[in-house]
Structures are given as C-alpha cells and as structure tokens.
Amino acid sequence: MYLLAIDWIFIIEKLVLIAGIVTLSMVVAMYATYGERKVAAFIQDRIGPNRAGPFGLLQPLADGGKLFFKEEIIPLASSKFLFILGPLLAMVTALLTSAVIPWGANMSIGDRVVPLQVADVNIGILYVFGVVSLGVYGIMLGGWASNNKFSLLAAIRGASQMVSYELAMGLSLIAVLMLTGSLQMSVIVGEQYNSVWNIVYQPIGFIIFFICALAETNRTPFDLPEAENELNFGYHQEYSSMKLGFYLFAEYINMFISGVIMATLYFGGYDIPFVNEARLATHIGENWVALLTFLTLMAKALFFVFVFMWIRWTIPRFRFDQLMRLGWKRLIPLALANMIITALVILWLKK
C-alpha cells in the first residue's frame, strides 16, 4: 500500500515489531526480577517469593505497584532536570539496543516477507556498541545530579569500569567480525546458520566477551557502581519510587539484551541446533519455523540471564583496583592476542 510514496504497510509492520520487542523486553525484565529472587533463593536453599499468585508469579506486579505508589523524592540540592533524565536515559539506552537484533527467521504474511528485525543496518554491531556506551550517561547523570558524594563516587567508578571493559569487549568482538567479514547482525547469524557457531572458533573470545558483558551490565562481581556496603547503594542512592525502579529495570533489560547479543554473536542467534530449518519449513510452514527460531533465541538468551544470576550468587564483588587490573592488564592483552591469532589463522587458511 503506497500512499504519498510511503510504504505504509512497511511502517505498520515495523511499528508492530517495535511494540512487540519493547513489550517483550519489559516482560522479560519484569520476570527477571522474579527469576533473580527465585534463583537466589534456590541457590541459598530457600524457596523465594511464593505468596503472590501461584508460585509467587504475581510478585513482579506487586513490586511494580509498590514502586509506583512509593513517595517520590527529588533532593533539594539536586539538579532536577538531570536527576529525572538519568533513569530515563538508562531505560532508553537499554531498550534501543534491541532494534538491530534479528529475533528470528523471516516470516511470510500474504506474499510479504517480514524479517523479525526492526532495522537490518549494515553497521548493526557498531550501533549496539554505540548505544551501550551511551548507557554510561544514565549512571553518570544519576550520580552527578543527586549532588551526593557517595553517588558521585559510585558513578565515577561505574563510568571508568564501563569505559575500560568496553575496550576489551570490542577487541574480542573484532575476532568474530574477522570470521564473518560483516558488521551486519543478520549476516553474522546467517554465517553461523550455514556453518558452525562462532563459539567453536572463538572460545576465548567468548569468555572475554562474557566477562565484559557482566561488567557492562553492572552485574556481580562487577557491580561496583552500586556497592551497598562501601558507598551506601551507589549512584541511585537518592532515587526513590519508580525512578529507582527504572534504574533497576534498565539493568535487567540490559542483562536480557546482552544475553540476546551473546547468543547472536557466538551461539548461532536464532539457529535451532541440529535442525535443518529449510527442510523443517517445508513440513510445518515458514511462520511456524520463524516462531520456533524465535523461541530458540529466547531460550539461549534466558539461559545467559540465568548464568548471570548464577554468577551473582556465587562470586563476591571485586575490589576496584582488582577490577581495573583485570580489565586493563589481563583482558585487553588477552583480547589483543586472541585477535592477532585469529587473524593469522585466517590468513594462513586463505593462502
């Protein structure tokens, strides 16, 4: 349907997709809070939330309601605009990353091929990195605008941590990009679709990427921006009610999205393992395969979310100098070495 030289169906399709993905991220983040509590409880031989609804499944709703109705406090000494902008930015940057991720195989509605991806830009992974580095602003603004020394200290720690780990993350990623020869997310997935997953070639790269992802999402053992013992809660100390909720929520969305990205880059994206999707499509139809691939990606991503939680309840928090030493003196050289070795092997095989 073209009207005023604009393909309206295309726009509607993308809008539906965006709404779907944002809703999905929100719901996953909501239930990740529940999941986190359950995982924590199970690891500590407890039961966890079990009062609200069956198995405590309504707990996130109760928590959300509580956050909405709590008193909202904006400190007098804070700079109000930035104070409100902080959690907003954290949330927006967390959600923005989902735009370039291929969520599943193509669907066909009528005679239209609908890719389950909002924007298949050819610099996909660069875009992800760009947006992820913007996430620092959420923390920095939150800490600075509160006009609280502890918050500021925590925010600075968070910012320096995120900046240092982004380097190692990028370097470990370059090895993957050399393997696929493209920055486009759909191409990266397609490459793994047709041959083997990147994890086979890049185990060390994946471990580096995983550690950096932990640091980027501010998860334990790298949750220094919110060290409750040393900095009494860190950058979001002055935040109350839903603004605090936004910060916490953004962390869970980040966790989910980084799980999806790790699955996409290293674990074949929406590829169903040991299944020939093309042959399956002739049996059960293309749309069902698309759904299955989407569910596969979700399973992989949620597994990573679980691993994040599992790590949180196993490993204690780093000291800041240890964190910096690990980032700069261990991970970056290791990532560099990994990159160079990959490059050499590729060159050698091509000859």
Next chain:
Amino acid sequence: MSVQLTNRSKPVDRRPMNWVERLYLVNIFKGMAITLKHFFKKKATIKYPEETRPFSKVFRGLHILNRDEEGRERCTACGLCAVACPAEAITMEAAERQEGEEQLYREEKYAAKYEINMLRCIFCGYCEEACPKDAIYLSQTFTPANYQRKGFIYKKEDLLIPNPVTDPEGYQKALGTISREKEGV
C-alpha cells in the same frame, strides 16, 4: 596436633599460586558447581502459616493455670511460684473460698488475682517446678505479639485453661500433646 572438632578442616596452603590458579576461572567454575548443586537441593524453608516447626520435647512456652478433672481451679494462691520466679514476673492476690463455691475452687483458698508479666518472664519453668498443686504449667505456644505493654500482662482469664466439664474440646487443645504426657507421668 590440636583436637579436631570436625573432620572437614584442611591445612592452610600458603604456596604461591601457579598459573592455572592465578587464572581463577577454574576455581570460579568449581564454586559455580557448588552453588548449582545447592540449586537442586531440598529446601530448608518451613512455610510458616501452613506448616509449623515441631517444638522440642522440653519446650517451655506460655503458662497455663490448670484445673482438675471436675473443672475446679487447682491454684491455692500459696505464692510459691512467685517466690521461685527469678524474674519476679508473677503476682497474685489470695481470697478465701465462700460457701457454695466448692465446684469452682479445689482448696479453701484461691487466687482472686493472678498475673504474669510476659515481658519479664524468662520461661525458666521454675514456677512449674515450685507448684505443689500442679496448678501452673508451661504449654507449647509462644507469647503472641501485642501493641501495648499492658497486653503482655496476662490476667487469670488469659491463663486459665478451659473447663474440662463445660468445654472438653478447648481443654484438650489447651493441654497440647506434651502436657498430656506430663499428666500421664
């Protein structure tokens, strides 16, 4: 060699870490294996309102003023419990049994007022031991929470066990399992 309290103690290894140990990853995986094992373990939680933790055989809880089989109060207000009480939580006032009150009180004297301050009580059970008439027992319940201090001063009507003649069901409930065993002894 000192005495070992458990067989799980290990000598401290102060050798410098080798390369694999300095990587930490191996030990992190070991730790994660341990936490994952706990993930599948049986949970220690007791879901309180539905399940209750069984009390120990020697548990000493809230006091009961006992009656005999005919429903008469056993207490004669002799004051031995108050004397035995190290926390001085028990106070009482005695009164003489009047004509026609024989079905209410077992002896000629009875406690007109009997109070235990549960904020002072340390549940030592000396009152139970001191009582020559088997009138006071420590039962199998906790002191419930209260909003005011005066709510913790238990009056005679709070302590007195239900009448076995008029309310046998309540009497059995108040006796609980352990008190019944004690009575049997």
